[in-house]
Amino acid sequence: MKISILQVAYKNLLRKRTRSVLTVLGIAMAAWVLVSLFGFNKGYETSLNRDIDNLGFQMLVIAKGCPYEAATLMLKGGTGLKYLKEEIVDRIAREPEVDGVTPMLMQVAFDPNKGESGGLAVYQGVDPKTFPRMKSFLKFKNGGWFSDPGAAEAVFGYEAAELEQREVGDMYLIPEKDVEVKVVGVLERTGTQDDGSIFLPIGAVQKIFGIKDELTGIGIKVKKDADIAKFEAKMFELPDVQVVSLTQVKNTIMTLVATARVMVLSIALIAILIAMMGVVNTILMSVMERRQEIGILKSMGAMASDIFKLVWIETLILCAAGGLVGSLMALVTARITDVLVRKLLPYAPSGGLVRIEPGLVLTTLGLVTLIGLLSGVYPAWKAGRVRPLESIRSEEAS
């Protein structure tokens, strides 16, 4: 029978269980922050890209106002605050860079039955001819798009249908206006803001809300080979409108997120340094406590390199366990992190904000293990230098 150095190292750590567990937890916290942070970075970017791609258009023309407010509103499901003339649609559509345009009219009504004290119901007036073509990825759970451009009909997003408890064929009363529309379609879940939207034909919204020849926004799909910058400049020449390029919005949001990320990364690095100090402290203390025993191991034939290896393995076990526990914690708490981050951010895209992939977990484990190896060098070197005589010296010389 033989006992491996790994077993000896593991059993050594079991001696002071509380201390070992606390050290593992310290490393786990650092690993948790790291995995969550990088997972958030990846998830946020992916979700933001998907949200923007799922809009179906790359540019939005709206009435003059704050572009970031407009972009935020748009990403949250709205299409702008002020109105622009419907005639602009044709002017834009004639531009050679344009692949397609879709006019939109967003309206709100106060619904006293929404929530505890009532709330705003948002209606998206969309063009039945162009909107479905631009959002070709939208699939119906039941029913389909409107039967005619002015029909008093509605298409519900997946969540909106659940919230209002409506199915195809049901009638839906628009509060304040006392107008009933028929539900003709319920969309499948998309994971985007469309899930919570109620779509009506733009003509019906104009009629119900008494708006004539006006829109809140125009979505533009630009041709793939078009010069977007040149086209943007051309759009700015139109009176009283502004153009929001979603690539620009995306970059601005990502820059803001990157700034926040640098800050959080600094905190994570501090956490790692503290954890590293904890590991060095734990192992060094354990080496000091076991000086006599290390001396005995040397007297039974262990070389300095064997003792170095033993102590190094102990450090490695602590760090690898911490990395593993931290990664698991990050996986388990990804949903909670998602909710918390969503509360802190001014704008958060729909879908998962924290995306933890196997590659990320492996990278973190590798990093934490590397930290373990570095942290273990000094205590292991110190242990390797213990002379066998140490084992006897504390006993009174006789």
Next chain:
Amino acid sequence: MSDREKMVIEAEDLVRVYKRGAEEIRAVDGVSLSIGEGEFVSVIGPSGSGKTTLINVLGCLDNPTSGRLLLDGRPVFENCRALSEASLTRVRREVFGYIFQKFYLIPTLSVLENVVLPFTFYKKPDASEDVSRVLDILGILNRKDHLPGELSGGEMQRVAIARALVNKPRILLADEPTGNLDTKRSAEIGGILDDLNRQEGLTVVLVTHNPVLAARAHRTIELRDGRVLS
């Protein structure tokens, strides 16, 4: 034991000086002795006489300050020069087995695991991985799966002896092995050392305060103030 061929340890004018502040303590002060193969030698003397220091130097756990030390006729220390730490480790694992007053068992390893621990670092080609015989001789075979905390002091010292024996040492150095044991357990450990010497032909060097235990040896070396009296 005058036959030089059979000498395993030879010490000539060994000196070990410690410094405590400005004071110099000559713990071993010009000791010359020889120990033959298969001998059972006890080292006795009052506290502070240099017994432990001497056995540490003879066992290559500590270097002398001056003098000459030979193992099997080969110099380990002479002309104020010692072997390197790695070479000393090789000598220690090839030649010696050590038993101390404290048992130094690893509390989270079972008796069996503690006994085979030396194999983790080094195993002599002629040492058997089956340690049941050693455990049986020492009467702890039935305790092999127990943790040290579940054993009596006597049993723990037996485990420490078993651990010192698994790599088939040629010389067993025992420093106060019964210091923590009562009279009955001390007698048992004395009996075991005696048997190992008589039946296995093991060279035993025993440091003790216990006159009964010392009387089991073939020869007794008495130390006082770092010098050999007899």
